[in-house]
Amino acid sequence: MMLQKIQERFLERAVLFGSQFLLHPKDALEYLTACKSYAFRLEGVEGFLVTENGAYQPSQEDSNDFNDVNCSHGEFVNMTRTFIEERSKKNVLFEVVFSEH
Numbered sequence: 446m447m448l449q450k451i452q453e454r455f456l457e458r459a460v461l462f463g464s465q466f467l468l469h470p471k472d473a474l475e476y477l478t479a480c481k482s483y484a485f486r487l488e489g490v491e492g493f494l495v496t497e498n499g500a501y502q503p504s505q506e507d508s509n510d511f512n513d514v515n516c517s518h519g520e521f522v523n524m525t526r527t528f529i530e531e532r533s534k535k536n537v538l539f540e541v542v543f544s545e546h
Contacts, residue, residue: 446545447483447485448483448485448545451476451479451480451483452466454479455475455479458472459472460501460538462501465491465493465501465540466540467501467538468540468541469538469539470529470530470532470533470537470539471533473490473538473539474526474529474530476541477526480543481522485543485545486518486545487518487521487522487525487542487543488510488511488512488543488544489508489510489512489525489542490508490509490525490529490539490540490541490542491508491539491540491542492507492508492537492538492539493507493537493539493540494507494536494537495536501538504537507535507537507539509524
């Protein structure tokens with residue numbers, strides 16, 4: 446429930462693509478910080494490239510998943526921040542995936 450309330454705060458900045466809640470890199474970083482302040486567990490980010498004709502294409506290269514790395518959860522959060530920052534100049538949007546543990 447609280448995760449949904451946080452999403453509502455970002456709704457005006459989000460791009461809704463089907464069931465995806467996509468954010469520009471700067472907003473994705475803010476969203477990550479907001480969710481972490483409530484101790485939600487970051488599962489990963491899904492990157493979507495914005496094509497020349499305005500379509501959204503999933504991009505494995507611009508996605509990460511906690512299950513695919515061998516590190517602590519704290520390290521993964523820091524890695525994900527860097528991951529998003531490194532792509533801030535690319536035409537990519539992110540779905541930041543959290544679970545309410």
